[in-house]
Amino acid sequence: MNYEPVIGLEVHVQLKTWSKLFCSCSTEFGAEGNSHTCPVCLGWPGSLPVLNEAALKLGIRVGLALNCKVAERLKFDRKNYFYPDLPKAYQISQFDMPVNGKGELLIETKTADGKMIERKIGITRAHLEEDAGKLLHEGITDGSLVDYNRGGIPLLEIVSEPDLRSPQEAYDYLTALKAILQYVEVSDCDMEKGSLRCDANVSVRPVGQEKFGTKVEIKNLNSFKMVQKAIQYEIERQTEAIEGGETIVQETRLWDDGKGTTFSMRSKEEAHDYRYFPEPDLVPFTLSLELVKSIEATLPELPMARAKRFIKEFGIPEYDAYVLVQEKKLAEYFEACVREGAGAKTASNWIQTELLAMLNAKNIAIEDCPVASKEFAGLLKLVEAGTVSGKTAKDVLQEMAATGKAADVIVKEKGLTQVSDTGLIEKAVEKAIAANPVAVAEFKAGKQKALGALVGAIMKETQGKANPKIVNEILQKKLQG
Amino acid sequence: MEFKIERVAELARLNLKSEEKQKLEKDLGAILDYVKKLEALDTKGVEPTSHVLNMENVFRADEVKPSDAAEKALEHAPHADGRFFKVPKIVHRD
Amino acid sequence: MTDLCSLTLKEAIEFAKKDGAQPLLEAFQKRATALNPKINAFLRFGAAPINKREIPGLLQGVPVSIKDNICIDGREVTCASKILAGHVPPYNATVIEKLKSAGATLFGQCNMDEFAFGSSCETSAFGACRNPWDLERVPGGSSGGSAASVAADMTLAALGSDTGGSIRQPAALCGVVGVKPTYGRVSRYGLIAFGSSFDQIGPITKTVEDAAILMNILCGHDPKDSTSSPERVPDFTQSLKRDLKGLRIGLPKEYFIEGIDPEIEKSVRAAADLYKKLGAEIKSISLPHTEHSVAVYYIVAVAEASSNLGRFDGVEYGLRVPTKDLREMYFETRDQGFGQEAKRRILLGTFVLSAGYYEAYYLKGQKVRTLIRQDFEKAFKEVDVILSPTSPTAAFKIGEKVADPIAMYLSDIFTIPANLAGIPAMSVPCGFTSGGLPIGMQLMARPFDESAMLRAAYAFEQETGIYKKKPKL
Structure with a gap:
C-alpha cells in the first residue's frame, strides 16, 4: 500500500523588542546567567505581568503578513505545568482568543519530478506567549542549572494547518515563512540563538484515505535541514511500523541529529493536562480597526509579490526570482543593480553565482557586502558592453572588494579592456x-x-x-x- | 463521584500519604457535591466573568529597566551555583 | 504607656507631630512583647529606633502592621506557610512603597491563615492566632493577626487582604473596622496572590476615620498592576459626615436567613433603625443569587489559587525537600510544605480546571458570577449602600469548625458576594453578643464609591461610640 505524509509545523519566532513580554528586562542575547531577570520574570510571589505594547504590534504585523484574521478582541491564558524552566509553573500564552486567527502562506515548491508549483498552506493561528528559561546540563553530574534570562522573552507561535505533504514542502514553507518574517522586520530569525524554532507534527495515512493518522510531535529541530531530515525519517518509521502491524502512539519525539533518528521523549507517568484558564492578572485587549490599518500601512512588499514583480518587470526566470527574494537584502541589492543600469538577467546570474560565492567565501552577509550595488552594476555594465570578458570581470570583482575601487578604474589602471578590434x-x-x-x-x-x-x-x-x-x-x- | 484523587494529586504535584488521601478525598467529594448545585441554574446566554473591571488595553512601553533581583534571589535560593539556580537531575523512568 | 497604645491612628499622628514617633514605637514594642505570646497576632515584630526629624509625610513615623502575605524588601514573608519559611522577597509591594513614602514605620508582620485559606486563622503553620475578646476563640480570618493586633492595641492599624471576606470577617469578630476597597483600587503588586480576580488589600483600623486616612494612602493607579484602575481617588476623609440625609440603604432579604445568630440579626436590624433616625432611607432589596456565592467562590477562587500556588515548588525560594530526582523534589516539597487546607484548595482548584470538568465547574462558576454581579447592578439602581451582617455568627471556639470544611466555608456567605462582584465593602462594629463578643455589620457600595459606605459607617460609629469599648487583657 502507498502512504502519504500529513505534516503541520509549529514555529516559534522571537519578536524583536528591547524588553520582555511582561516586564522591563532586556532581551539581549548572551548575557551573564540570570542577569536579565526581575521579580516578574523570575515568577516571584506577588509580582504581576504588564504587556509590552511593541510585542503585540509586532505580533499583529506578522498576522497581517500571513493574511491572518487579526482579532478584534484578544486575551491571555495560563497554561499550567511544572518544570524548572517555568518559574510560575504556568506559561502566559493565548488559548481561545489569539491575536491572529486563520491565515495562509503561498509557497513555491519543487515537486518530486522537479517542477516548480505554487501551494497555499493554511495558517491555523499565530499567538503571543512568553518563552521559558533555559536548563543547562552540560558538565554537571549532580543536577541541572537554571538560567531565566530567556524566560519571558516575547514569542509568536505560528501554527500551520496540516497542509504539508512532503519534507521538501516543509522545508520550502519554513524558507518562505522566514523570508516573510525578515521582510516585515519582526525578528532576526536566528536559529542558533533560538530566535526561530520549529516543531513538526507528522502522521501518515494510506493514499486516498481522508482521515488523518495518529500524529507524532517532533522537537529539537535546530535547522530547516534537520526538520526536513527528521520528517523524512519519521515518515519512514511510521510507514514501516504500520506495515508491520503496529499502532502509532500519539507522543513527543526528539530528533537525534548525530544518529539521524527520532526517539520518544516523555515517560508515561506524566499525564498532560494544561488546565488553561483566562489569565486574571491581565485585562483583555480590543484592537481598533485604525490600529490594524496603521500597522498594515507600514508593511513592505512581501517576497511572493516581489518575485512575481521581478518576473514580470525584469523578465528573469521564475526560479531565479524566488531565489533572489528569499533574502530581503539580496532582492534589494538585485533591484538596485538593475536601477543602476545593469541588465536584469546579467545581474540575477552574477549575483547568484559570483557575488554570493564571494560573500560565502568571506563569510559575510549581503548587507555587509564590500561592493556596493552601484559599483557592482558598473562592473556588469562593462561586461555587457564587451569592455571586459567575463573571466576578467571575476578578477576585477575580487579587486573591487579588496580595494574599494570602481570597476572602470581597475580596468583602466590594469589595462584590462577587452580587445574587440x-x-x-x-x-x-x-x-x-x-x-x-x-x-x-x-x-x-x-x-x-x-x-x-x-x-x-x-x-x-x-x-x-x-x-x-x-x-x-x-x-x-x-x-x- | 468522578473525582479521582490520584490523578488530581499527580497534576498538582502533591505526594499524599494514604491516611491524608482518604480524608481529602472525602472532604473534596462533599465540597464538589455542594458546588454541584450550580448545575440547576440556567446560565444560557450568560457571559462568563473573568474580570470584574471593565478595563482593557493595559500596556507598558517597550523600555528596558535593569533589576538587581537576581542577586538577592540567588542569595536566598534553596540551592544556587554561581549565577544559576540549581535543581536535581531529571531522572527518566519508563 | 498603655495610653499611647490605645490611641487611634489619627490621635497618634497628632502625638507624633509634637513628640515624635519614638515613644509610640517603644510603647507598642512593650505591649506586643507582653501580649503576643498570648494572642500570637504577629509572626514577627519590631522596628529600628527612628529619628523624628527624618520622618516625613502624613503618618509621621507611626507604626503600622502588615499581613504576612505582602512583600517587604529584605524581610521574611511567609504567608504563614512552612513552604515559604525563610523566604525573603527582593522587592517591596506597591502598598509598602506607598506607606513608606507616607512616613509609616513598618512594625508587625501579622499572622494569618496559611496563604489566606481560612476564616479562623487556625490554618497558620505557625500556630493559631487568638481573639483578644476571648482567648479560647478564633479572631476570624484570614487576616486574623491583623484584626487581633488592632483590637488588642498591639498596633495602631494594620493591612489585611480580602479575597472572600478576609478583612471584614476578622474585623467583625474582633470588633474593629475593616475595609475591602473596590477591586482595582489598591495595587496588588507585591501581594502574594490567592484568587487574583478577587484579592484586594485594605486597612484594618480602630475607627472609620483611621480607615479613611489609610485609604487615602493606599488607593491609586499602579502601572505595575494591569488590573489597577485609573479611576480618580477622592479624599475619603472628606466623606465622613454625620448627616445621612438622602442616603438610601438597602437590606437584602437573602442576608437575613435561617442559621444566622439571632443576636446578630437583631443588632444589624437595630443599626438599620438608627440609620432611619439619622436621615437615611431604608429599603428592602433582593440579591437573588446570594445562596450560590459560596459555591462559585469555591470553584473560581480555588482554581486561580491552584495555579498561583504552582510556583511553590522548591526551585527558586522557600522550602526544598532534598531529593535525588527532580520529580520527587516537586512532590515531596509540596507535600511537606503545604498544610491540609492549602492541599484541599489546590486539589479542588486543579480538579475544576482539568480536562473534562472545566465547563461543568469553572466556566459554570464564572457564568453564575455574572448573575451575582448583575444582582448588585440592579440593587444599586435603587440604593446607595447595602447593609447586612458581616458574619452569620460571632467568634467561634478554636477547633469548633476545623473538622467540617463546608461549615467553615459557609461562615463567609455574606462577605463573598462583594468579592465576586468586585464592589467595595466594609465591616463596622455594631454591638456585642450577650456573651460580650463583638458583632460587625457590613456595608457595601457601588464600584469606586467607597465614600458612600465610609460616610454611613462614620455616622453610625460616631452616633453609637461602640469603638471605644476595648477587650480586657
Whole structure:
C-alpha cells in the first residue's frame, strides 16, 4: 500500500523588542546567567505581568503578513505545568482568543519530478506567549542549572494547518515563512540563538484515505535541514511500523541529529493536562480597526509579490526570482543593480553565482557586502558592453572588494579592456593558424577539440584581452574559408 | 463521584500519604457535591466573568529597566551555583 | 504607656507631630512583647529606633502592621506557610512603597491563615492566632493577626487582604473596622496572590476615620498592576459626615436567613433603625443569587489559587525537600510544605480546571458570577449602600469548625458576594453578643464609591461610640 505524509509545523519566532513580554528586562542575547531577570520574570510571589505594547504590534504585523484574521478582541491564558524552566509553573500564552486567527502562506515548491508549483498552506493561528528559561546540563553530574534570562522573552507561535505533504514542502514553507518574517522586520530569525524554532507534527495515512493518522510531535529541530531530515525519517518509521502491524502512539519525539533518528521523549507517568484558564492578572485587549490599518500601512512588499514583480518587470526566470527574494537584502541589492543600469538577467546570474560565492567565501552577509550595488552594476555594465570578458570581470570583482575601487578604474589602471578590434584579432588569428599546423589539420579532420589550442594561442598573443566572441567568429571563418 | 484523587494529586504535584488521601478525598467529594448545585441554574446566554473591571488595553512601553533581583534571589535560593539556580537531575523512568 | 497604645491612628499622628514617633514605637514594642505570646497576632515584630526629624509625610513615623502575605524588601514573608519559611522577597509591594513614602514605620508582620485559606486563622503553620475578646476563640480570618493586633492595641492599624471576606470577617469578630476597597483600587503588586480576580488589600483600623486616612494612602493607579484602575481617588476623609440625609440603604432579604445568630440579626436590624433616625432611607432589596456565592467562590477562587500556588515548588525560594530526582523534589516539597487546607484548595482548584470538568465547574462558576454581579447592578439602581451582617455568627471556639470544611466555608456567605462582584465593602462594629463578643455589620457600595459606605459607617460609629469599648487583657 502507498502512504502519504500529513505534516503541520509549529514555529516559534522571537519578536524583536528591547524588553520582555511582561516586564522591563532586556532581551539581549548572551548575557551573564540570570542577569536579565526581575521579580516578574523570575515568577516571584506577588509580582504581576504588564504587556509590552511593541510585542503585540509586532505580533499583529506578522498576522497581517500571513493574511491572518487579526482579532478584534484578544486575551491571555495560563497554561499550567511544572518544570524548572517555568518559574510560575504556568506559561502566559493565548488559548481561545489569539491575536491572529486563520491565515495562509503561498509557497513555491519543487515537486518530486522537479517542477516548480505554487501551494497555499493554511495558517491555523499565530499567538503571543512568553518563552521559558533555559536548563543547562552540560558538565554537571549532580543536577541541572537554571538560567531565566530567556524566560519571558516575547514569542509568536505560528501554527500551520496540516497542509504539508512532503519534507521538501516543509522545508520550502519554513524558507518562505522566514523570508516573510525578515521582510516585515519582526525578528532576526536566528536559529542558533533560538530566535526561530520549529516543531513538526507528522502522521501518515494510506493514499486516498481522508482521515488523518495518529500524529507524532517532533522537537529539537535546530535547522530547516534537520526538520526536513527528521520528517523524512519519521515518515519512514511510521510507514514501516504500520506495515508491520503496529499502532502509532500519539507522543513527543526528539530528533537525534548525530544518529539521524527520532526517539520518544516523555515517560508515561506524566499525564498532560494544561488546565488553561483566562489569565486574571491581565485585562483583555480590543484592537481598533485604525490600529490594524496603521500597522498594515507600514508593511513592505512581501517576497511572493516581489518575485512575481521581478518576473514580470525584469523578465528573469521564475526560479531565479524566488531565489533572489528569499533574502530581503539580496532582492534589494538585485533591484538596485538593475536601477543602476545593469541588465536584469546579467545581474540575477552574477549575483547568484559570483557575488554570493564571494560573500560565502568571506563569510559575510549581503548587507555587509564590500561592493556596493552601484559599483557592482558598473562592473556588469562593462561586461555587457564587451569592455571586459567575463573571466576578467571575476578578477576585477575580487579587486573591487579588496580595494574599494570602481570597476572602470581597475580596468583602466590594469589595462584590462577587452580587445574587440577585428583587425587586431585577425592578425593574432592568422599568426596562431600559421604556428599550429597540427591543430589546424586535426580540426579540419573533424576534431572540434583542436580549436582550444588555437584559441589559447590567440589569447596568449592578446594577453587574454581579446573578445572571445569575436575570436571565435574570425577563427571559424578563417579555418573554413 | 468522578473525582479521582490520584490523578488530581499527580497534576498538582502533591505526594499524599494514604491516611491524608482518604480524608481529602472525602472532604473534596462533599465540597464538589455542594458546588454541584450550580448545575440547576440556567446560565444560557450568560457571559462568563473573568474580570470584574471593565478595563482593557493595559500596556507598558517597550523600555528596558535593569533589576538587581537576581542577586538577592540567588542569595536566598534553596540551592544556587554561581549565577544559576540549581535543581536535581531529571531522572527518566519508563 | 498603655495610653499611647490605645490611641487611634489619627490621635497618634497628632502625638507624633509634637513628640515624635519614638515613644509610640517603644510603647507598642512593650505591649506586643507582653501580649503576643498570648494572642500570637504577629509572626514577627519590631522596628529600628527612628529619628523624628527624618520622618516625613502624613503618618509621621507611626507604626503600622502588615499581613504576612505582602512583600517587604529584605524581610521574611511567609504567608504563614512552612513552604515559604525563610523566604525573603527582593522587592517591596506597591502598598509598602506607598506607606513608606507616607512616613509609616513598618512594625508587625501579622499572622494569618496559611496563604489566606481560612476564616479562623487556625490554618497558620505557625500556630493559631487568638481573639483578644476571648482567648479560647478564633479572631476570624484570614487576616486574623491583623484584626487581633488592632483590637488588642498591639498596633495602631494594620493591612489585611480580602479575597472572600478576609478583612471584614476578622474585623467583625474582633470588633474593629475593616475595609475591602473596590477591586482595582489598591495595587496588588507585591501581594502574594490567592484568587487574583478577587484579592484586594485594605486597612484594618480602630475607627472609620483611621480607615479613611489609610485609604487615602493606599488607593491609586499602579502601572505595575494591569488590573489597577485609573479611576480618580477622592479624599475619603472628606466623606465622613454625620448627616445621612438622602442616603438610601438597602437590606437584602437573602442576608437575613435561617442559621444566622439571632443576636446578630437583631443588632444589624437595630443599626438599620438608627440609620432611619439619622436621615437615611431604608429599603428592602433582593440579591437573588446570594445562596450560590459560596459555591462559585469555591470553584473560581480555588482554581486561580491552584495555579498561583504552582510556583511553590522548591526551585527558586522557600522550602526544598532534598531529593535525588527532580520529580520527587516537586512532590515531596509540596507535600511537606503545604498544610491540609492549602492541599484541599489546590486539589479542588486543579480538579475544576482539568480536562473534562472545566465547563461543568469553572466556566459554570464564572457564568453564575455574572448573575451575582448583575444582582448588585440592579440593587444599586435603587440604593446607595447595602447593609447586612458581616458574619452569620460571632467568634467561634478554636477547633469548633476545623473538622467540617463546608461549615467553615459557609461562615463567609455574606462577605463573598462583594468579592465576586468586585464592589467595595466594609465591616463596622455594631454591638456585642450577650456573651460580650463583638458583632460587625457590613456595608457595601457601588464600584469606586467607597465614600458612600465610609460616610454611613462614620455616622453610625460616631452616633453609637461602640469603638471605644476595648477587650480586657
